[in-house]
Amino acid sequence: MVQGRENTRPAPRRAPRVSYRQADPAAVLAEPGALAVFGFGAGAATSDDPRWLRVALETFDAPAPLEIWQVDAPVTQGREGDLCWAAGGGWLYAAVELDEAVHGGPRATAATAYAQLRAFLAGRSERHVLRIWNYLADINQGEGDDERYKLFCEGRVDGMGDFFAEGFPAATAIGHHQAGARLQVYLLACDQAGERVENPRQVSAWRYPRQYGRSAPTFARAMALPAQDALAISGTAAVVGHASAHEDDLLAQLDETLANLEALLGSAGMGAGFDTQSPLKAYVRHAADAALVHDFLQRRLPGVPVLSLHGDICRQELLVEIDGWRY
Numbered sequence: 001m002v003q004g005r006e007n008t009r010p011a012p013r014r015a016p017r018v019s020y021r022q023a024d025p026a027a028v029l030a031e032p033g034a035l036a037v038f039g040f041g042a043g044a045a046t047s048d049d050p051r052w053l054r055v056a057l058e059t060f061d062a063p064a065p066l067e068i069w070q071v072d073a074p075v076t077q078g079r080e081g082d083l084c085w086a087a088g089g090g091w092l093y094a095a096v097e098l099d100e101a102v103h104g105g106p107r108a109t110a111a112t113a114y115a116q117l118r119a120f121l122a123g124r125s126e127r128h129v130l131r132i133w134n135y136l137a138d139i140n141q142g143e144g145d146d147e148r149y150k151l152f153c154e155g156r157v158d159g160m161g162d163f164f165a166e167g168f169p170a171a172t173a174i175g176h177h178q179a180g181a182r183l184q185v186y187l188l189a190c191d192q193a194g195e196r197v198e199n200p201r202q203v204s205a206w207r208y209p210r211q212y213g214r215s216a217p218t219f220a221r222a223m224a225l226p227a228q229d230a231l232a233i234s235g236t237a238a239v240v241g242h243a244s245a246h247e248d249d250l251l252a253q254l255d256e257t258l259a260n261l262e263a264l265l266g267s268a269g270m271g272a273g274f275d276t277q278s279p280l281k282a283y284v285r286h287a288a289d290a291a292l293v294h295d296f297l298q299r300r301l302p303g304v305p306v307l308s309l310h311g312d313i314c315r316q317e318l319l320v321e322i323d324g325w326r327y
């Protein structure tokens, strides 16, 4: 007898759990289902485990927590050239870290990173990239179309080719301050597709006008995960339409950013607000603003786990950006 279609369609994959915790990296990596574990800043531990990444951004939180991705399945991991990966239960983590001195500037390095990720994904069942983070050095250095962020955007397009023809993943791109001009790119992919979400208050990034560079930024504002049980939210700042709002006004930028986050939740068909299960990151350009950002978010998003990181936003006039998860 022929089975009904409803019996052959796989159940949607439950979203990985993302959380922050003060813990020993080795102990967390030994927990069942640990897909990826992140430390922040130069003081973070080192480990040979491919699931461990030391992110090149300093945290303002002391002691610094780890970020932990967990799935409900056994995890296998490995390395392939410059690439580290881990997979389990239909989910895939992959990361590359490349030195610009070896690969030739922000554009060529981004192209190589994305080409390596694309080549790896081509041999995997988890080929739906849902979320990507990009951390590069000195993101605002250079003038006009040669600003390093804009060169990164060009290289990202060069390297991804038509891989994202079905649509772009949600993303973050932030500048770090570590010496050595290393590009870090890491992603979450799944063997099932997510659903892209745009923000009605903002022009979609890939439609930004020419003034923002030769290649528009290629990301979706957010991605609903396959079971619609979580929303992965891209780096979100005080951008309205395509323009930056409230130049040099930190609190007004924070207000506008929260309005954008709320608009995204609405656009995703989710209820308003964030809660204790919804970890966010705040990227703060000036260390001197970190306390104000912390106080603002404590007041406006009480109980929400927020990891504050020292990073440059890809437009010089933007002082703060927020990304994260809403479960």
Ligand code: 3EB
Residues within 6 Å of the ligand: 134, 171, 172, 173, 205, 217, 218, 219, 234, 235, 236, 237, 239, 314, 315
């Ligand atoms: C913006 O709204 C702010 O280039 O991947 C946010 C998230 C931003 C991702 C990226 C850039 C990126 O345009 C900048």
